[in-house]
Structures are given as C-alpha cells and as structure tokens.
Amino acid sequence: MYSLFPGKHGFTLEAWRAFVHSSVYLSLFWKSVKMSLIVSAVVVALAYPVAYYLALSGTKRKYVLLLVLIAPFLTSYLLRVLAWKVILGDQGVLNTFLFWTGLRSHDHPISQLLYSRFAVMLVLAYVWVPFVALPIFVALESLDRRLLEAASDLGASRRQAFVRVTLPLSMPGVVAGFLFVFIPTLGEFITPSLVGGTSGYMYGNQIVDLFGTGFPDWETGSVLAIFLLGVVAALTLVFARFSQIRDVAAS
Template sequence: MTTATETAEPPVPGRKMLSRTARERRSGLTLSLPAIVILLVFFIVPLYFVVRFSLGIDRFARTEAAAELTGELASFSLELWRDFLGHGVELEILGMATIGLPLAAVGVAAVALVLGAVGGGRLGRHGGFVSMGCFALLLAPFFTIPWGNHLLRVAQLSSEGDFLRLFFKSVTMATTSSVLAVAIAFPIAYTLAYGVRGSKYTWLLIVIAPFLTSYLLRIFAWKVILGDQGVVNTALFGIGLRDPEHPLSFLIYSQFTVILVLLYAWVPFIVLPMFIALQAIDRKLLEAATDLGASRLQGLRKVTLPLAAPGIVAAFLFVFIPSIGEYITPSLVGGTQGYMFGQAIAQQFVGGTLNWQTGSVLSIFLLAVVLFLTLATSKFLRQGGGTVA
C-alpha cells in the first residue's frame, strides 16, 4: 500500500492529519472494493434483470416464434403485474360475513398497520395499546390454529387471483408458525435466563446447536418420520392402531406439517434474541415491583413482558421474514395442500409451468414485501440482530 511513503513524510501535524484522512478514505474504499464488486455484479445486477423480465423488457425466448410458444411478452408492459395484482380481495370474518375489498385498500391498510405497530409506541401514554392493537389486527386474518386437516381461524383473506391467494396462504402459514414459535421459545428463553442451574451459556448452546446444523437435513428427518411408511405410521401399524392400508396421511403433505416443521426449524434460533432481552432486565425492577406488592404474574405482565417486547418482536420477525418465501420445507413435506409462494416462483423458472416473466413478477413482489418489512422493523431487527453473529 501507499503507507510506507506516508510514514516517511515529515511530522507536520496539520499536513499529516489531512493526508491521514485522505489515506483513510482511499484505503477504506480499496478494502471494500472486492465485496462491493461481488455484491453489485452477482447480487444487484441479477435483481435488475429480474425486474426487466417482470416488465417484459427481457424474455426467455430468443426469437419471436419461440416467444409466441412460451406466451411471453415481447416488449415493455405492465400486463403481468396487472394479472397478478389486478384482483379484488375477499375478507371473511369468523366464517360468516364476507367483505369484498380492492387490493389497494388491503395493501394500504397493511402498510399503515405495520407502521402503526412499529411506531405506535411513540404516541404517548396509550402508545403501547395502539402498537399492540395494530399488531393484533395484522395477525388476525393470518393466524390460524392447525387442527388435523383443518385450520381454525378468526378471519381469512382470499382472492380470485391464484397467485395472490397463494401469497395470502403463505403469509398465513408463516404467521402461524411464527406465532407458535414465539409462544414456545419465550418460556424456553425464560427458563434459560432464570430457571436453569449451572452454565446458562452451555444450555443455550444445547438449544441453539440444532439450528446451526443442516437445515435441509433436519427437514429430511421429519420427512422420514412423518411419511406414509415413516416412523410414526409404521409404529401405529405395529401396535395395531392403524391399518397399513390407511396410514395417517395428514402427518405429511399438509399445511399442518409445513407449519410444524417451520416452527421446529426456527424455534432454537429465536430463543437467542429473547434470552438476550430477558438477560438485560434489571432484577431490581422486579424486586421493586414485588416490594410494592405485585405478584410474580403481575411482575411478568407489567415489567418483564414490556421490557422483553422488542426481543419478542425481533424473534417473530426472524421466523416470519424467511418463512414467507420458504421453498425447501413445503417442497419436502407440503405436498399440494402445503404448497407455498416460494415454490410457485421456482416452478415458473425450472418447473412444469415455465414462464420466467411471471416468475419474475412474483419474485420482485416477494422481495418488495420482505424489504418493506425489514426496513419498517429495522429498529427491532437491529436490536435482536446483534445476536445473529
């Protein structure tokens, strides 16, 4: 580098400082250059071309005749975006009333609710309620309780558009498994922080280690266990509870299984941000609450939970964001019932229904949703994100 000449320079304070800043700038950029080049060429540029595909500027077919065959757009057009997003949405509440809504209204409402949930806390005394209310309204149409072959739900979004409906379904599955994952991980984090004896960090490693082992193989294990000829079913045959001709088929290839396996895959990971949030709580606050006559339950509700809330939200997002675009889990254990949006994208590029332009529209939409969520919630993600490394 150029540093040898710099150090040989006479020690005039002002000049040295100036040259030092200039040198810093230059070497900062030089050192970052390989990363910048790799990320631009192999990360940003490819996404740019996906955008071009989604707008019909580029296409898979090389000739007009081939394009006719693949049914691709030949020039710039928003047609595919209209095909995807130009549908009404039906909101069904408690399985009774159905309200038809334009998609734009649903989108605006979703964005407003996300921003409300994130920023509501700043609205003074009742900010916490605004925030929680927005969060609850966001979850309501998507949270379901898996019940065998069925899903119990408060409200449901549906649409005439196939891909849009699939997107709602994927969000539903991701939401459900995220909520359940948080519900399981919180007591685990609580136990790690306050319940276990001995080295907390060794226990933490025991909980997290599975997450760091192969994701594919842990799902593979579930497929072996839940399959029609799998461990659970053959055990049931063995003790005569089930006839080999009629295995419990909902064990695999259902939404239930996808939700279960996603939950299984992510729970160990999200214990971490919640554990850290709980660890950071000052014991004296709880002692003060107890001294003032609060029961442990009140202490949990009024002190611990509010203080741990950012960690809990971060945990939810850590499961939710990767789950919406999930591909491996539904492909292995989802079957047709558990089919998800990420699979639809792959299918357009390499599967039976080859249409790169439609696939690009779906990809960019998914990317936009994920980026919006990440940016809107970045304060939570950063709080929990320090834990990722």
C-alpha cells in the same frame, strides 16, 4: 399496455397487470402469509419459555443449554427437514407407534402427517425455534433484575411482574424473533417441496417454478418476487417502528 421501451423485450407492465388481476397468485400469497403467521406465532410461543428459563432461572449451565439448543444448526438444513419424512410418513415412526399401540390399523395410517400443510408448518416450526429463542434470550438477559425486585416490593405477584415488567421489556426480542421466522418462511420453498405435497405448495415454490421447472416465465416470476420483497420490506419497517416505540416506552 404501457411500455417504456417498445420492442420485443421492452419494459412493460403487462406482467404486473396480470398479477394484480389474478386471484390465483394473490390467494397463494395470502395462504403463505397465513402459514407463516401461524408458524411464527407458534415458534415464539415455544421459544419464549425456553429463553425465559435459560435467562432468568439462574442456572449456571445456561450457556451449555443454549449450545444444546442451537446444536441442530451444526447439521445440514436439508438433513433436518428430510429426517421428518422418516418420522411423519405412512410407515414412519409416528404411524408405526400408533400401529403398535393398536390405535390405528396398518391399513389406516394417519396420512395427513406428511405431504400436507401441517407437515410444512411443523417442520418450519422445528427448524426456526432456536432462531427465535436467541433474540428473546438476549432481551431477557439484559433485563435489569432490580425492576423485578421493585415490582415485588410494590406487591406485584410473579404473574403480574411478568405481564407488567418482563414481557413488555422483552418485546423487542420477541418482535425480532417473530421477524426472523416470518420473513424467511414467507418465501420458503425447500421445506414445502420436500414435505408439502400439493396442499403445502407455497408462494416461494411458485416463484422457483416460474423461473425454473415451469416453462421459463421470468417476467411473472420477477413480479412475484418483487411483490414479496416489497411486502417484506414494508412489514420490516412497520415492525422496526413498532419495536422502537416500545423501546422508548420501556425506557
């Protein structure tokens, strides 16, 4: 192995070599990427109509509604995540409702709701919806309404005006919102450790475990962390570039 500083604690690329040749860590990273992509896409899809209504419906109470939307941020992150355990557990609100309706028997609750990949994605989506709604709201708020009037005057239907005018002009907000979710959820470890069980284990959990609860392996942990940092930085640059191009095109 290459070593720049020979000695017991010298710099070595051994941990990088092991990382690149380990299918385990890269598979886990890919699994986390897929989970984060799904969460980000779902969150954007949920947040866009909310932001659209607040920005373009003309309601006078839009700032009050916006405040309601971000109100969960006034409570603890942990509390919001833990609340889902009460809802999703075998004896939780959802299963109890199913028992009550007779759709499930007490001996056969839906177990996949908690300690699963689904639970992690559901909770992450819930936690991040307001984060995404805000940048989209800002993008839609700054939209020049005369463009929509012009589209209408030129014979565009409401759907066409949305697809050809509103959506392209709100893309910087959508991209920003997408990134707001994708970047932190890719390295997420608290939510998976609380509601993920073994199947919801993510790349961020592995980094934490390598530094802490596992027999400390800071070299491998550092490699995993630097790799994540590099990927996130590269993605941010790409998205930023993409966003700028759209801005230019829109203007």
